[in-house]
Amino acid sequence: MTAQRKSRSGRMETLTAWLRPGWFKALGDPNRLAIVARLACAAKPMTVSEVGGCCGVHISGVSRHLALLRAAGVVAAEKIGREVRYRLNLSDLTGALRGLADAIDACEPSELCNPPREGRKK
Amino acid sequence: MTAQRKSRSGRMETLTAWLRPGWFKALGDPNRLAIVARLACAAKPMTVSEVGGCCGVHISGVSRHLALLRAAGVVAAEKIGREVRYRLNLSDLTGALRGLADAIDACEPSELCNPPREGRKK
DNA sequence: TCAATACTTGCATATTTGCGCAAATGTGCT
DNA sequence: AGCACATTTGCGCAAATATGCAAGTATTGA
Numbered sequence: 328m329t330a331q332r333k334s335r336s337g338r339m340e341t342l343t344a345w346l347r348p349g350w351f352k353a354l355g356d357p358n359r360l361a362i363v364a365r366l367a368c369a370a371k372p373m374t375v376s377e378v379g380g381c382c383g384v385h386i387s388g389v390s391r392h393l394a395l396l397r398a399a400g401v402v403a404a405e406k407i408g409r410e411v412r413y414r415l416n417l418s419d420l421t422g423a424l425r426g427l428a429d430a431i432d433a434c435e436p437s438e439l440c441n442p443p444r445e446g447r448k449k
Numbered sequence: 450m451t452a453q454r455k456s457r458s459g460r461m462e463t464l465t466a467w468l469r470p471g472w473f474k475a476l477g478d479p480n481r482l483a484i485v486a487r488l489a490c491a492a493k494p495m496t497v498s499e500v501g502g503c504c505g506v507h508i509s510g511v512s513r514h515l516a517l518l519r520a521a522g523v524v525a526a527e528k529i530g531r532e533v534r535y536r537l538n539l540s541d542l543t544g545a546l547r548g549l550a551d552a553i554d555a556c557e558p559s560e561l562c563n564p565p566r567e568g569r570k571k
Numbered sequence: 572t573c574a575a576t577a578c579t580t581g582c583a584t585a586t587t588t589g590c591g592c593a594a595a596t597g598t599g600c601t
Numbered sequence: 602a603g604c605a606c607a608t609t610t611g612c613g614c615a616a617a618t619a620t621g622c623a624a625g626t627a628t629t630g631a
Contacts, residue, residue: 346486352477356619357470364468367556375578385621390579392619409577409628417553424550428543434489478589497608507591512609514589531598531607 342434345427353399358382359392363415366402372412464556467549475521480504481514485537488524494534 354360365381366373379389393413396402401420402413476482487503488495501511515535518524523542524535 342486342489346482348477348479348482351473351482355470355474355477358619360468360470360473364464367464367553376576384619386577387579387622388620390577394579406578406627411578415553421550421553424546424553428546428550431489431537431539431543431546480589498606506589508607509592509609510590512607516609528597528608533608 342427342430345423345430350399350401350423353396353401356392358384358388359396362389362392362396363401366413366415369414372405372414374410374412376410378413464549464552467545467552472521472523472545475518475523478514480506480510481518484511484514484518485523488535488537491536494527494536496532496534498532500535 354363361382362378365378375390375393376386378393379386382389384392393402393404397404397413401416403416405412405414476485483504484500487500497512497515498508500515501508504511506514515524515526519526519535523538525538527534527536
């Protein structure tokens, strides 16, 4: 059993569980961040076309960005008729941020933190 | 004056101030995350060679990763003799994570969140 | 049924990125 | 000075990524 302890927000966590490259990678693009920002301030879920207005990218690119954010768990999608409404995964997102912060604080100089593997081939 | 309010952690913040692509990009690589994890659990600052053990990458690659993390403000470096000791920017890191979480929570459906520009040309 | 609308996906292209190797730089030691 | 060790940097390559355009798939409405 690895050393863990109650965090500020009352969860148990291990650092590496929060260190997901794909998650950060999803947020590591200016246009995707613009999309996230746009969704964060939206009163309600937005369609792809609506979201598209926030960055000067072709609608197909926006669609791809949203798909990627969805795959990373940053946003959620719901298909309604011929349109798809995207919204920020609010609690997951803030939960991940605070969880990671807590995990870093709670990190003891003993647990060997092994790298998450997910990236390129070599 | 844009709408802001005291956050859970007592700071004032705007969402876009925390949404820095370069920061997420720095953390969006498996090997760099491994490095971060390694440094997080380290009792004291580590040299490049020491850090290198945590991921199967040539030492020059590790050096580059650390330089990138440093440029992003994730780690700090101190040159001591012929070696360079890297450590996690602990408070900055957790502060950014919680600050962003707070900013997202505090985000009102009114402030237009304009995209941070930093990425590729077009 | 037909056309318009909303979104996704295949493809080609340009750019970025991660990597190893070798050379360069910097520092300590004898 | 001469040498070993630590780190950085130039270079080239292969893989990944972002993007636009065009074609494909649904779905709505006339």
